Amino acid sequence: MCLAHSKVIDGFAAQNELPAFAAGLIDTLNKGAVAMALSIGHRTGLFDAMRSAEAKSPADWARETGLNERYVTEWLGAMATAGIVSIDEAGRYALPAEHARFLGVDAPDGTMSGMMQWIGVLAPVETQIVDCFRKGGGVPYSAYSRFHDVMEEEGKLTFDADATLGLVPDLVAKLEAGIDVLDVGCGRGRALRILAERFPNSRFTGYDLSAEAIATARDKASGLGNIRFVVLDCMKMDDEDAFDLVFTFDAIHDQPHPAVLLRNIRRALRSDGVYIGQDIWAHTDTADNLQHPLAPFIYTISLMHCMTVSLAQGGIGLGAAWGEEKAREMLAEAGFGKVEMHRLEHDIQNAYYVCRT
Numbered sequence: 042m043c044l045a046h047s048k049v050i051d052g053f054a055a056q057n058e059l060p061a062f063a064a065g066l067i068d069t070l071n072k073g074a075v076a077m078a079l080s081i082g083h084r085t086g087l088f089d090a091m092r093s094a095e096a097k098s099p100a101d102w103a104r105e106t107g108l109n110e111r112y113v114t115e116w117l118g119a120m121a122t123a124g125i126v127s128i129d130e131a132g133r134y135a136l137p138a139e140h141a142r143f144l145g146v147d148a149p150d151g152t153m154s155g156m157m158q159w160i161g162v163l164a165p166v167e168t169q170i171v172d173c174f175r176k177g178g179g180v181p182y183s184a185y186s187r188f189h190d191v192m193e194e195e196g197k198l199t200f201d202a203d204a205t206l207g208l209v210p211d212l213v214a215k216l217e218a219g220i221d222v223l224d225v226g227c228g229r230g231r232a233l234r235i236l237a238e239r240f241p242n243s244r245f246t247g248y249d250l251s252a253e254a255i256a257t258a259r260d261k262a263s264g265l266g267n268i269r270f271v272v273l274d275c276m277k278m279d280d281e282d283a284f285d286l287v288f289t290f291d292a293i294h295d296q297p298h299p300a301v302l303l304r305n306i307r308r309a310l311r312s313d314g315v316y317i318g319q320d321i322w323a324h325t326d327t328a329d330n331l332q333h334p335l336a337p338f339i340y341t342i343s344l345m346h347c348m349t350v351s352l353a354q355g356g357i358g359l360g361a362a363w364g365e366e367k368a369r370e371m372l373a374e375a376g377f378g379k380v381e382m383h384r385l386e387h388d389i390q391n392a393y394y395v396c397r398t
């Protein structure tokens with residue numbers, strides 16, 4: 042593959058003369074490619090192995106991880122030139138401690154390399170998305186082979202039980218005493234499982250459309266007697282006055298008809314119940330999101346997943362950047378008279394709507 046533009050292939054001098062916009066595009070190209078290589082480092086265990094900060098040759102890193110030397114060498118080339126790992130005069134590579142904090146499955150300060158996996162989840166559907174631009178329609182959930190793997194990993198960054206429960210006074214005491222809790226669009230049920238383990242007197246239910254996600258959720262929670270998972274299209278959810286606490290984690294905006302789901306949640310809640318909806322934070326108007334640090338990622342992931350999976354179910358394709366203003370409007374329309382919006386320090390991506398009737 043080559044970049045057949047004379048200004049680019051003429052070398053550094055010519056590149057330095059590029060207009061800032063074109064130089065920025067080169068930067069985007071580099072970073073898009075590096076996101077894939079970061080994802081590979083995450084999935085192969087290379088980052089976790091390199092957390093020791095030792096400097097080793099590619100052959101030694103390959104030996105230590107049991108991976109193919111030629112692949113490890115090429116990957117280290119991408120990582121070194123991107124400034125992720127260092128290279129010394131002897132050709133040994135090391136992962137600096139200040140980078141290791143954010144890289145690998147066991148990254149102590151949250152796995153940013155785990156988030157890079159989204160690029161690989163989206164890339165295989167590009168051609169289907171291009172077709173949708175011409176013909177309309179959507180790409181179904183089933184087209185994304187690693188979606189639930191990566192979503193579950195993202196939950197390690199975004200779900201903090203103490204911070205989330207701390208949004209509602211006395212909620213921990215009620216959970217300790219025993220209440221009925223529902224998680225709608227629960228995926229593999231990680232958040233619900235953590236809560237069910239911690240609060241044995243409460244009863245936990247998770248609904249999701251995906252039979253595969255629910256099968257995994259059941260497997261992982263098999264030792265717990267206070268949790269159940271149900272395959273359900275939540276557009277058809279008909280519970281009434283059944284739950285004291287309802288959660289959605291990143292599960293409103295990609296529904297076929299989010300307004301229907303919000304009404305279903307409102308109906309399922311007991312009169313003194315509370316609904317905590319975690320969803321992507323943005324403004325509703327694109328022009329107001331120009332300074333949002335994650336906006337290009339949010340709009341792109343929406344285009345290639347959240348919006349299109351909703352359209353594929355015959356839905357409205359609300360989109361991930363539906364925004365706080367629209368969220369407040371829709372929550373009010375669903376019958377939630379009191380809505381507080383919070384941001385939590387550990388979670389740069391989401392808003393937390395605490396809603397009561």
Ligand SMILES: C[S@@+](CC[C@H](N)C(=O)[O-])C[C@H]1O[C@@H](n2cnc3c(N)ncnc32)[C@H](O)[C@@H]1O
Binds near residue numbers: 226
């Ligand atoms: C972005 S994922 C979030 C999953 C999970 N809450 C988490 O945080 O890991 C959205 C979830 O909504 C589920 N979903 C989408 N449409 C649904 C529907 N109509 N009924 C029930 N679940 C649905 C998907 O299968 C998926 O697991």
